[in-house]
Amino acid sequence: MDDLEPITSLQNPRVKQVVRLRDRRDRDREGLFLIEGYRELSRALAGLQPITEVYTCPEFYLGSNEPRLLEQLAERCGAAIQPVSSQVFRKISYRDRPDGLLALAPRPQWGLDQLGSIDGSVAPLFLVAQSIEKPGNLGTLLRTADAAGVTGVVVVDRCTDLFNPNVVRASVGTLFTVPIAEATSTEAILWFQQNGIRLVATTPDSSLDYTATDLSGPLALVMGSEQYGLDDRWLEKTDTQVRIPMAGQADSLNVATATAIVLFEALRQRSGN
Structure with a gap:
């Protein structure tokens, strides 16, 4: 994984995109949805759900396995791993107690x-x-x-x-x-x-x-x-x-x-x- 500079601005366009995806109309328009949490992302990976990018903030990690999961998401899914500041992560998280992992994924069509x-x-x-x-x-x-x-x-x-x-x-x-x-x-x-x-x-x-x-x-x-x-x-x-x-x-x-x-x-x- 490449070491990217953390996003620190709440006005960053990518931060605004993540926040917009809480709304169904924006999910429909962009064909993307949010997956937040270590357990959820682990199961998405096991279920072969494509992941495009992951926003991460180690300050909120609850365990020691998060780096390995990020490696797997990058290797298997080609996901871009983007660190963000704690302030930004609180902004994009939709949980009361975030665990430092939030991903964007293409929305599947399940017939x-x-x-x-x-x-x-x-x-x-x-x-x-x-x-x-x-x-x-x-x-x-x-x-x-x-x-x-x-x-x-x-x-x-x-x-x-x-x-x-x-x-x-x-x-x-x-x-x-x-x-x-x-x-x-x-x-x-x-x-x-x-x-x-x-x-x-x-x-x-x-x-x-x-x-x-x-x-x-x-x-x-x-x-x-x-x-x-x-x-x-x-x-x-x-x-x-x-x-x-x-x-x-x-x-x-x-x-x-x-x-x-x-x-x-x-x-x-x-x-x-």
């Missing part, structure tokens, strides 16, 4: 072909996230999907940008570890039908508990928006609708919590327990 082919040797388990509104929830869904070892995640009719910095942060980098596709509801429903994937939806209107249905075969768990739930297109096309019984006064759970409950029940059934 349904990203999910590959269904070979039938192992029953696939997909997660469908329809119209999720909050970046933190979408990121947590990706983290949950990674923990459950899902085959893939399909984000449909998106209300929030997959590459919002808060999605990347809440996913703790699992945005780069799970196969992800973006599609319309119509495209996704057709793809699942063509591949013989059973659609299972959660809804409080169902009388069937999630533990009382077979979740061991090829299926996609379909989760709706925080405020409105699933729309009629999905409810009409789902093969099975289940509910999570509630013992208290609340009539629903956070979408990420509900997703975790049903996905791990599917894992339990698939393990034979």
Whole structure:
């Protein structure tokens, strides 16, 4: 890596570019997004996500492995490594407690072909996230999907940008570890039908508990928006609708919590327990 002079001015055009990329319109226009954090960048590297440049401030490092990661990003991705002052890093960071690493990456286009082919040797388990509104929830869904070892995640009719910095942060980098596709509801429903994937939806209107249905075969768990739930297109096309019984006064759970409950029940059934 070449030793570059640190950027110290808050008025530097590159600093202003990084700050602009917090806005979805600028990410769309420039085709770039931000990845901040050692863990997130490590997973991006492992997931073969291209990285164009990394802004770094050793003053904020939390460990001793950051220099090696920077070497790998430079060697494998050809990323330019640009040191900055602590004042500049605080300006470009979107975290309360930065760890001194923030990268720019080209924004990928993830279609349904990203999910590959269904070979039938192992029953696939997909997660469908329809119209999720909050970046933190979408990121947590990706983290949950990674923990459950899902085959893939399909984000449909998106209300929030997959590459919002808060999605990347809440996913703790699992945005780069799970196969992800973006599609319309119509495209996704057709793809699942063509591949013989059973659609299972959660809804409080169902009388069937999630533990009382077979979740061991090829299926996609379909989760709706925080405020409105699933729309009629999905409810009409789902093969099975289940509910999570509630013992208290609340009539629903956070979408990420509900997703975790049903996905791990599917894992339990698939393990034979």
